[in-house]
Amino acid sequence: MTLTEDELRSAVERELPGVRADLERLVRIPGIAFEGFDHSHVERSAEAVAELLRGCGLEVQIVRGSGQPAVIGHKPAPAGAPTVLLYAHHDVQPAGDPSLWEGDPFEPVERDGRLYARGAADDKAGVMAHVAALRAFGDALPVGVVVFVEGEEEYGSESLDELLATHKELLRSDVIVIADSGNWDIGVPALTTSLRGLVNCFVEVSTLKSAVHSGMFGGAVPDALTVLARLITTLHDDSGDVAIDGLVGREGASVDYPEDRFRHEAGVLDGVKLIGGGRLTDRIWTKPSVSVLGIDAPATGGAPNALVPKAKAKLSVRLAPGDDPDSAYAAIRAHLEKYVPWGAAVEVTLESLGAPCVIDATGPAYDAARSAFATAWDGTAPVDMGVGGSIPFIATFQEMFPQAAILVTGVEDPFSAAHGPNESLHLGEFARVCLAEALLLRNVAGLGE
Template sequence: MTIPTLTEAELRAAVERELPGVRADLERLVRIPGIAFDGFDHSHVERSAEAVAELLRGCNLDVRIVRSGGQPAVIGKRPAPPGAPTVLLYAHHDVQPVGDRALWESEPFEPVERDGRLYGRGAADDKAGIMAHVAALRAFGDALPVGVVLFIEGEEEYGSDSLERLLAEHRDEIASDVIVIADSTNWDVGVPALTTSLRGIVNCFVEVRTLGQAVHSGMFGGAVPDALTTLARLIATLHDDAGNVAVAGLVARETATVDYPEDRLRAEAGLADGVSFIGSGRLTDRIWSKPALDVLGIDAPPTNEAPNALVPTAKAKLSLRLAPGDDRKRAYAALTAHLEKNVPWGAQVTVTFEHDGDPCVIDASGPMFDAARAAFRSAWDGTDPVDIGIGGSIPFIATFQEMFPQAAILVTGVEDPHARAHGPNESLHLGEFARACLAEALLLANVARAGGSAD
């Protein structure tokens, strides 16, 4: 059975008509500082959920705000026409903390346009993802050719601790044929992408102790090790001389079919003059399909307050990104074993788990992926989408894969390499956002045709 839907020309006109209102609503969302981290005012997360719920009600969805011991998520649903597939549209409404406000060129929660980009925390990650969904729904109006379930999470940036429980509790309600996760990036401005692999993550703390208390550095230094030097030497064992991760037992792959030009990656990362890349192999393999291990912070006396005393304890936060195909529990065990084996001078070492998440690989073949690629190609005026990996982690994608094994999972995004998500001066390229909105509308139309034809 063929399911009727709007033509491409009609959808292009409809999206263009809706874009001013979509942008205005995006700016309203950006003004809400919905940070789910401990120590922040979570009433703003509640306000953010209410604002999203109002937007979805405006699209004629049946809407509920739900939670399972964590921050509020929003579920909106409209049933499928007879014979049509159902599409789950995911995004998240919470945002990262802003960090040092002095590094922002404008107020992080007051959206400002500069040179075709909209600046503000969450403008790209991931409130634009929400609004791409809304734009597509508004473009169709009452002529929506598929069923939709919108699942807008409220604590993705804080680790999605309650998401698995939410998915389990609402499994029947959100079951879908296709899942669109709008929380990734495109290959470049003007080049769309489908994300087909993501690294996993293991975060932990390592603490070393060499003394029962601080002691005089002149009286005891030279014979007694201080904890900071001990920790520094232990951290130095985590990489070989080239910068590859030196923890035995971790998976490393070489699967990338495209590569970053070095000058482009240097510019996008903001690498300081004279600093070299680390690791070996293709740059895309290094950031997509090989492990990475970084020190995110160290607890120690601040330099302006440090006395002439040997530090008795020092603690670091480590973040290990896992290659697709690795196992988070096995990787944590390997990292712990490495730290315990390599701590110098017999110092006491304690490793404390923080959180983890599975890597994933998506088989991006089949009619729904063809439907997505055709939509991207049309929205980007004939430019073919690139299949990419992502060095970051979205652990719940593996949960979706496990819970809905028959669903096609499409990981899309509104970001580009210059978006600076999680950093100061986060921004959204407005031209790319317009293409992403059109692409999602075309995708829903293509899915309707592919799903109807399959019947």
């Protein structure tokens, strides 16, 4: 018999203390898939997730391709019921400079209703939201479930396509819930319906065979840093819009994002003007952006009075939904080669590509999700929002499982500081997320009747 709404509320409330305790144990494991880190912690993290899923009555296996371990848990559907795939990832970003944290990044601590730790929000809370929903139902789970918890999402999901292809039949489902995004605000849930793609590349310019005296040759010979600086300035027009021919951009985001709220959430300094034109949501969701992530050049402290012969920058270009990463990279490379000044040599190399995605969030599964969210948030309907960041594998899910409804949800809020110091999870919102997922599974079960 399907649990009622009141029964599910009581069950989730009953399970939350144990779910939080397991979340804290999980975030104490520094499972970082980046090169140079101890990957035995990623193995420990995968084992911990596997144990959690076994405790929910699922058949569990730890799988791996050429990368870090992922976990798949499976429980067959009752006769006539649909199957739901629940995705999250157990790896985390590096903590960065520990001096920027108010405490140990991997020792969770509660302050003012938020749980602070690396991975507390992104995305170990996503893992635990799935566990909470499964525990709430116990043996009365009304749908089939496949829980897929990846182990290298933060490092680029390099082996994900391989894993999806290998385990395609096991992962086949009617509804896919990807718990790796966020909500619109504290108290306002959201479904993510578009994400930008990504091109990360390096541009290196050269003007000299080696460094030479800046007094003897400066004024006639261009130094590579000046060349690189001038080249970078061609990437935007005077208003700050991207000036690379061939990149796709569009308008149409329907959510109002007040500028004062945006500036506060981004931490923009007083007096700094925002760049670009058009609606703010279009600028960060449906138009391309270009950022300079780093520059290789002599440090100022030890720089000699010499012309720099080579300089290198890492560029990150976010692609609007509807763009193609390969053609976008070709346009970026062509722009850099065209506008490099003074005949300097230029070399452009690709680091990574990621596809954007657009989700048509209409149909019974999306209605079931919106109803679940509105109930969990006491009548507040979810917002359909875009995300300026990238989750390239969503496009892979769309291609591999074209008949499945894909719901992109998450536990983060605008103050979670995912990837930054003092990452945190709003515990009140997390409780609502757990209830919403349980209600979603109940609502989806009704679609098979």
